[in-house]
Amino acid sequence: MIGIALTLISLWYGQNHGLLTIAASEEAAEVDGLFNIMMTISTGIFLLVEGILIYCAWKYRRKAGDDTDGQPIEGNVPLEILWTVIPAIIVLGISVYSFDVYSSLSGVDTHSVQQAPIAQTSQSSVSGSAIAATLPDASQVKTANMDISIPLAQRKPADVIVNIMGLQYAWIFTYPKTGITAGELHLPVGKQVQVNMTASDVIHAFWVPEFRLKQDAIPGRESVFKFTPNKVGDYDLICAELCGPYHGAMRTKVVVETIEAFEKWQQEQLVASKENLNQALAINSRNGSSATFLNSHSKHMDIS
Ligand SMILES: [Cu+2]
Incomplete structure (x- = not known):
């Protein structure tokens, strides 16, 4: 019951947080989709962790006349594996999803990224002389080869x-x-x-x-x-x-x-x-x- 309630609340809040300004581009929907998914997951984790904290603080509170200490517990391997694996899966999932959104937004074909040198068109004279001034031998300075990815969308x-x-x-x-x-x-x-x-x-x-x-x-x-x-x-x-x-x-x-x-x-x-x-x-x-x-x-x- 608690699990179902948590899921429903998270799903609802993930869509109704009202934190984003109006979306004014076609690409915004993808970013908002990613944000909403992360919000849904975060809400679930927040409620679960805070809920357990509050529950335990109340359940295991000190009772009147009881001066004994709690049982000493040293580690719990299955539990530690569980709380490592679950976040790892979540982080991996979000990484793959956000990379997908990023590559579709940037117009860069991430599967066949081409590198091409471009001419430096806008190197300001100020930064040039500043670089020269800070280096001991300006003649040794090689011009960096600036690479950019050619966007797929340029076609x-x-x-x-x-x-x-x-x-x-x-x-x-x-x-x-x-x-x-x-x-x-x-x-x-x-x-x-x-x-x-x-x-x-x-x-x-x-x-x-x-x-x-x-x-x-x-x-x-x-x-x-x-x-x-x-x-x-x-x-x-x-x-x-x-x-x-x-x-x-x-x-x-x-x-x-x-x-x-x-x-x-x-x-x-x-x-x-x-x-x-x-x-x-x-x-x-x-x-x-x-x-x-x-x-x-x-x-x-x-x-x-
Ligand atoms: Cu600025």
Whole structure:
């Protein structure tokens, strides 16, 4: 009876703990499934252990007038085997399950992982000189061969590709298809996103709790991952790796929007960058008179 009650309570609580924020990506269900299973098992173990503790404390409490000691017990081999084997099976099971979830999320084919060297595209000059300064002979330093796993998912391209750069203390998003660069991550709902991420100075970490995604951004290395946001809304992107004194301020907004709104945002970004370019050209142009440059501004300022 107690066993059945424990099982039922654990199963119920494992599904109804209410500890997770809303899930806003297709992959979130897998992570939540893993979390719920672990919660179910933990609840069962917690109730069992605490229940036995409380029961024994009450059952074997000191009784009035009884000054004798309890029986001395030295070890119990079957019991010790039991409480070693059961946790071992649980840990093994969770390991296999979580590895399965991890490999399906990262898009990396864990059964045939390929290694390929990539060019170091983002090694900052600061860290380079810092390394050289701390080493006795810089000529002996060999460039490390950076290896990344080629994601299986790279064979079929994602709908949206975003290059993300983490730096102290901001995130920069570049959309290679359109050339847009932004400080906010805009994504169309229901479309698969591929992120190619790196960092320019120290290690940062991309974390959007609602997507159930947390991935390190590492200087000199590209982290590739895919996900599909499936709920329109604004979410916080938080740096999850202590990266300096202003680490706490290193957060920005992720806007998941309808495809129409995303297209509109893209157009606005393109127009804005074109205007910036035009202004820069006007300022730099030696042939253009100051009147030509002022023309565009006078319209805005309502002067003629
Ligand atoms: Cu950071």
